[in-house]
Amino acid sequence: MQNKLITIALLTTALAAHAETFPMTNLPQGWTGSIDVAQCTEGKCAGKGEVRLTLGKQTHTLPADFHEFSAPKAQGAAPLVNPITIDDFNFDGKDDVAVPRGHQGPYGSASYDIYVQTADGKLVRNADLTDLTDNYMGLPETDAKRKLLIVYGKSGAAIHYTEHYRPSAKGLQNVYSRVDTHDGCGADKVKIAEKALLPNGKWRSKNRCLSDAQYSKLIERETAKR
DSSP states (O other): OHHHHHHHHHHHHHHHOEEEEEEEOSOOTTEEEEEEEEEEETTEEEEEEEEEEEETTEEEEEEEEEEEEEOOSSTTOOOSSOSSEEEOSSOSSSOEEEEEBOSOSGGGOOOEEEEEEOTTSOEEEOHHHHHHHHHSSSSOEEETTTTEEEEEEEETTTEEEEEEEEEETTEEEEEEEEEEEETBTBTTEEEEEEEEEOTTSOEEEEEEEEEHHHHHHHHHHHHHHO
């Protein structure tokens, strides 16, 4: 009897989960697209799927492993938040595409395949940019003014780190590193260890200690600037 109940429960779950196709809106000018996702259950979608994007005469089909998002309630409507991210990750003036690839980052954080747009409009997966999402947490922030990619990570609850990378034709160059260690200067104090690459190719190091209150204010200021 118990085996029959388990079988019925599994069949019910399988029937409830279904594939969906959604259009995408709020894309940059000139882009149109849609996504296919294999598993949608009780208003939530996630898992294996596909992204289709068209820009001009170029149509791209990209594999995906979607992070969970809310399915739109209306038939034919788009998700409230696009499951993909379009941004200029290498600062060459052309839009690039970040497609979800499950949770391969540190502590199960979201990972992405990042495709850069070539001069002829193709999308080519960039291994260096993709690796950033495996080695750090989430997508890199883009600072177009300074042409920097900013990434964050942590080691347990006490150590947090920030890195700045500058894309070039030769790949990614690390130009700044910061490690914040709680209780690193004694109890209730945070040690901040910074390294910056100078124009002459040498690194400049700087260490400082902040109280917990000072550190909290620093983080508030930095968050407000993002």
